[in-house]
Amino acid sequence: MLLFLVSCLSFLLVSQSLILKQKNQPPKFNSRMWVFLKSPHRFFILLSRKRKILNRFFFFFPSIKKIQTINTTTKEERKEEAAHKEEFSLLDLPDLPLDAILEKLSPFELCSMARVCSSLKLSCTSDHLWRKQMEKKWGGVIGDVAHNEWRSQLITASKRPHFSTERSGKFQLFLELFMGKKSDIKKSDSRKYLLQENSVMAFYLALETGKFWFPAQVFNRQVQNGHVGFMLSCYDAQLCYDSTTDNFIARYRAQGRSMIEEGIEWDRIRAPSVNTPPNSLHISDCLDQIKPGDHIEIQWRKNKEFPFGWWYGVVEHLESCNGNEFNCQCHITDAVSLEFKQYSRASRWRRTVISRKDHTVIGNEIDGFYGGIRKLCNKQEIAKWKQLWPNCTLE
Template structure:
């Protein structure tokens, strides 16, 4: 368990957060691996990570991934998470290992990600896009795919979507006709777009690794969301 956790997270363990700011009573050096292990096992060690489908798969967060502070519960071999959506803390318990990941990019959750893939996007590409309910909330990362423009015949040999400024993003977990099913962005000058009713779409990252795509597909809801 210890070595698998230690190797999973490519950030500095020396910058850990504990429940108390007091000096440890143990004689172990503060920056030793054993001191870290004791702190982890006791649940006092909190570290940054991201959680898929937060709030136990709540329908409002399906196929998303949000920043959180996590600690390990050795009794259940699961994690607890603290989210800070809007000035208040929300805690989730019993999070399994497969719902965690290290952040895919270094962009903080309140900062617009620099989209460096816009000119490469074409129908069929898998993407993650930042989205937030309003401008006081942090961004989460949401899974989607690049779709075809309505004017396109969807024939791969004659598709010109790659050459158009407008890019269609589809979220096929939602039914046809849902306001969450599709959005469009401009590949030339994309910034945050949206409104208070539908939320705000931010930066985009293209997913290249098959293992990341497979992970998102494994989280696919059994039924279309409303």
Template sequence: MSSNVMTLRRKSFSCRVENVETNSEMSVLDLPELVLECILERLPPEGLYSMASVCSSLREKCTSKYLWEKHMKEKWGRVLGPAAHREWLWHISSRNDSSFFNQAKERGLMTYLSQFWPISLVRSNPSTSFKKKVPPAIDSIMSMYLALESGKFWFPAQVYNRENGHVGFMLSCYDAELSYSRRTDTFQARYPPHGRRAMAIETGVTWDRLRVPPLDTSPHDLYISDCLTELCPGDHIEIQWRRNKEFPYGWWYGVVGHLETCDGNEYYCRCHESDTVVLEFKQYTHGSRWRTTHIDRKDHREEGNEADGFYGGIRKLHSNEEISMWRRLWPSDVLE
């Protein structure tokens, strides 16, 4: 047997080095710094949790911002936008003195972690103890990751085809608050009340129905369009729409169409020169009152009435990824 055998001790998570006559055991902390960093970078989140229980030195390394930023980006980057990060700052500010974090301080890191992951993933040896048991800093990336995984942190995002694809919301995207379930790998969505209607709650929302809000605009505020002068037939757009003035806006998919006086011939079309822009929602059948609407290119604000709803700001879609997403959601049957 070699005089230097490196082992990760299975029965004890102690980081001490023991010297005996015929065998020297080396702890993981005796590894070169670069090697240890490479190992930690390859660990999944639950692996980092387990390693954080070994000793104070590894706890410091395993809770580093660098490691957790990578995990945060890989899993949560596609659904967390500026609004979600603002909500997190408010969340940790309001919980500084709450039992949620006080319990973590009193009961130690591993008990704290067990709130978020199965006990089997984070349980340490009974003999293990830290000189000072402290949880991750509440404003750390690790804490945010834990709160998201646990479902304790509700974050703002947008949901396509809300309420399980209710026919009244086909090809739309609405703001909601989301809570994650690790058991099902899906989300629970809370939609804000609509007028006198109570808050709607939807379960089983899948990852592919979520997106970061493309604009940092409240669903109750009119978006001031900056693309009206360039809109031409065939352009893909999203437009704000709400049932009445008490409702928040949702974003609805449509395309720019031709004026009735235009035959659609691309060589003679002059629709882009008109002050009137035709918007088509082709998921609705011909003759439906929802099929088309007209807006004023030069002076568009909010247009509509209590019968047909109110059309708000417009954003032109430039990304093929966004357009493909709407096409993927296209209903199998034409709507009335």
């Protein structure tokens, strides 16, 4: 720019000097002097035109860039959309990988997935998935007796009039209570959910929502209410699960009336150890095998109007035996000494003797009645009883 100004200045000075020399002689048209003087004017006109052209070009150039950017972005988006269309969905997986994924879900998540579409409903409500959920949470407290009672209730309910409407409404209620909100089951779809009434999922939801009272056994019945006489015992009861507290409500039958106990925790419940009803004598099949040192459970009840409960004890040496293992004959004698060490030695409940060969219900109205015996071979069962051991000796 500086060079341009210097050249223009020099040109003006030269032209001015020439004009002064020939001021009395004006230049002729098309003469050399005329052309020389006219050339700066043409130069500036051409320069201004070029600037306009350049401005127009550079003004248009950004718009070209924008068009190229838009075209590039559109192509990239199209590629991404094409790649997205080529991706596999969850339903495209084979059965084994899909089941492996669904097994990781919680029961609540399985119920949510079952409401996505009909294909996932079939997968998420399958018995083998819910059987694992049952074993995981309810395996320790639900036994064969509870399963049989659930089936018998279904059979009884199926014989009632208006069974389909009643049962489908109950199953919808199960889902609503379990999901915590209104389910989207339509009346037209009620038959589809009715087919699941005899499924493992329906059984699980009935337990989880507290709609099914199931048979089980409760350790240390009513001890929390001050009944310490039931320490180290296990009684049959009908239980209902309370999901808000994660505890149970137990209903015991005695003398023709029911007694309720609330706030029972999971570690105080087990599935029935035998299929013998609580009012019947258990047929013992271990009397020929038990010997001193064995852990046992024996039926006991206060009187004949009460149901039997299972009480923990151990087999001890007879009073005539000195306890020497080399000279001990207790394992072959007819008499078997049972000891309940939670009671003091002076207590009448401390020891009792039964017969191997002619064992039946023995006892009286004062000391109570003893029934059948089962030998404890499982270390976990023995450890469970020891966990419930009282802090002090009972009288």
